[in-house]
Amino acid sequence: MHFASDNYASVHPEVFAAMADVNVGHDAAYGADAATAAFDAAVAQEFGEAALGYPVFNGTGANVVSLMALSPRWGGVVASEHAHIHRDENGAPERVGGLKLLEVPAPDGRIDPASLDRWTPDIGDEHRAQPLVLSVTQSTELGTVYDLDALTALVSRAHALGMRVHLDGARLANAAAALGVSLAEACGGADMVSLGGTKNGAMGAEAIVVLAPDLRDRLAAELPHLRKSTMQLGSKMRYASAQLTALLTSRDESGDPLWLRNARHANARAARLRRELEPLAGDGTVRFTQETQANAVFVEMPRTLAARLREASRFYDWQAGSTPDTVEVRLMCAWDTSAEDCARLAAHARAQR
Missing domain, CATH: 3.40.640.10 (Type I PLP-dependent aspartate aminotransferase-like (Major domain))
Structure with a gap:
């Protein structure tokens, strides 16, 4: 994913x-x-x-x-x-x-x-x-x-x-x-x-x-x-x-249209991904740079960690980090992102820090 x-x-x-x-x-x-x-x-x-x-x-x-x-x-x-x-x-x-x-x-x-x-x-x-x-x-x-x-x-x-x-x-x-x-x-x-x-x-x-x-x-x-x-x-x-x-x-049994169901799911997964990464923020490995209000998580991390994570999952660098050895990255979630996907990425980050 x-x-x-x-x-x-x-x-x-x-x-x-x-x-x-x-x-x-x-x-x-x-x-x-x-x-x-x-x-x-x-x-x-x-x-x-x-x-x-x-x-x-x-x-x-x-x-x-x-x-x-x-x-x-x-x-x-x-x-x-x-x-x-x-x-x-x-x-x-x-x-x-x-x-x-x-x-x-x-x-x-x-x-x-x-x-x-x-x-x-x-x-x-x-x-x-x-x-x-x-x-x-x-x-x-x-x-x-x-x-x-x-x-x-x-x-x-x-x-x-x-x-x-x-x-x-x-x-x-x-x-x-x-x-x-x-x-x-x-x-x-x-x-x-x-x-x-x-x-x-x-x-x-x-x-x-x-x-x-x-x-x-x-x-x-x-x-x-x-x-x-x-x-x-x-x-x-x-x-x-x-x-x-x-x-x-297109509506489900609750009456919610498809656009809302898809967006709500993507937003929830971004919130989940942020929670999964919070221990790394707590120990200073990463730093969240923006509020997570929709389906994106912006986080600054060491360039070495970003490179290791990319071996398992693609994501984009957004801009240079606050120091030469860090980079701000964007992590996007979608209608089909699962909770397991979020947990897997965060676990890989913890293992590679």
Whole structure:
């Protein structure tokens, strides 16, 4: 079992079953199919009647298309120093979207509303990219979660400055599960969300969801063209739509949807992994560097220990540690991570320290 990313996890059986259900005969292409109509209905049920959903291939595509839809060509996108759009998308917002990214500090992954003031003096200056969009990640790249009051305050501040708000929701399900709220509530009033599926049990499906009612008419006309021109329009869309609909609507005997069950499990396993590693923190071998609120554990350890652990399980170095001989690593849990997986990794760490 690997702890590198929740992308490493297998596809949930209920998602596979949903894909099999639509794998019969012919159906219309490019979203004019019954499965995509069912996805549209699920989006309206989950996010409100005014919401619009657009399946896409991957999270980078969802982010870039969303940002292009929200900003004119002269616009800038304010984002955390750790944001996926800034660090891990190979310049796609700039290369494909033609948008300037405007970085703000976020030591725990969460943006403070006051940090937006770093870019507000540029408003109206024709020589500067205009800070017209704020991109927020929920849960954050550091495994932390915005509580609803904090996120609402941040979104409200951005709106007051005339900015639109995009939410990178690659792990929105994990945030909602941690907060005990719906997916819509976990967005905190954002205008648009990149809704993650692949990290939550899907085979390969993400979606752009328009949340702001005042954007509905414009984006209903523009987003189909934007999605196509950015190579994110799938011909056999029914298979992506079926995956997303299964996550939103497939329920167990208790009535919990699949997205919640998967996210709750992943979060619980991260909490378990942290508990298993706590004795090593107690004796000073390792040091936790962030709160464990969703499905990630960030921990600093000796580089030698990290190398030995990698002989049994993959995980990523996040950044250099506080001393030359240490490194901060990220350990991700997924819907299929077991308690035994967590115990095994921690036992190996204890044996190798």
